[in-house]
Amino acid sequence: MNISQNPSPNFTFFSDENFINPFMDNFDFSNLMFDVDEAGNNGLLTQEETSSPTSIVSSETFTGESGGSGSAIATLSKKELTFDCKTRGSKDGETKEMGHRVAFRTRSKIDVMDDGYKWRKYGKKSVKNNTNKRNYYKCSSEGCMVKKRVERDGEDAAYVITTYEGVHNHESPSHVYYNDMVLSYDHDNWNQHSLLRSIKISPPS
DNA sequence: CGAGTTTGACCTGCGC
DNA sequence: GCGCAGGTCAAACTCG
Numbered sequence: 001m002n003i004s005q006n007p008s009p010n011f012t013f014f015s016d017e018n019f020i021n022p023f024m025d026n027f028d029f030s031n032l033m034f035d036v037d038e039a040g041n042n043g044l045l046t047q048e049e050t051s052s053p054t055s056i057v058s059s060e061t062f063t064g065e066s067g068g069s070g071s072a073i074a075t076l077s078k079k080e081l082t083f084d085c086k087t088r089g090s091k092d093g094e095t096k097e098m099g100h101r102v103a104f105r106t107r108s109k110i111d112v113m114d115d116g117y118k119w120r121k122y123g124k125k126s127v128k129n130n131t132n133k134r135n136y137y138k139c140s141s142e143g144c145m146v147k148k149r150v151e152r153d154g155e156d157a158a159y160v161i162t163t164y165e166g167v168h169n170h171e172s173p174s175h176v177y178y179n180d181m182v183l184s185y186d187h188d189n190w191n192q193h194s195l196l197r198s199i200k201i202s203p204p205s
Numbered sequence: 206c207g208a209g210t211t212t213g214a215c216c217t218g219c220g221c
Numbered sequence: 222g223c224g225c226a227g228g229t230c231a232a233a234c235t236c237g
Contacts, residue, residue: 122228125227147228
């Protein structure tokens with residue numbers, strides 16, 4: 001596993017009013033967007049400050065009562081945008097509330113972003129219209145059913161599409177280290193989660 | 206030796 | 222009903 005290394009992904013974060021952050025229950029990204037360029041320079045921008053959509057995020061919130069809402073991501077299939085709340089493979093026919101699905105399209109040289117959580121890979125599939133394999137991960141924390149799909153964009157392999165499904169019922173394992181991370185910020189070792197963590201912990205002004 | 210990865214098989218949903 | 226595609230399982234394997 002090499003997810004702890006993330007040289008300098010060109011990560012841009014788009015959000016909409018329906019977006020709910022999959023990593024953290026108590027933080028709202030609604031007006032935030034991250035932009036990191038190839039040189040490793042990065043900044044925290046508001047959505048109004050940029051107009052270069054190099055990356056997209058899509059989110060849906062779905063419960064047993066509604067089919068969800070949210071913006072569409074161009075690289076997601078129609079099927080993914082219209083999924084319902086049923087859980088495939090429910091042996092006793094139960095319907096589970098899944099929580100949220102959020103998709104990121106991230107320009108990155110590595111496939112798997114370090115978001116601070118511990119993931120266990122459980123599958124790998126080649127998908128239609130994409131020469132690259134799709135990888136399936138589950139949160140390895142006991143009792144946490146969050147899943148993550150990671151695949152290269154079929155049209156532009158420079159982009160990685162990461163889809164989170166569900167909400168973590170626990171804190172990030174690396175949560176406690178955020179202060180050190182922020183204070184000793186290193187551009188060469190920048191990673192997405194480091195930035196997310198730094199924002200999460202920062203008390204609202 | 207335990208945790209994580211690989212990979213083929215299997216299951217399910219959906220479109221025709 | 223059938224075939225395809227996506228998602229998951231689980232045994233074997235790898236690695237620290």
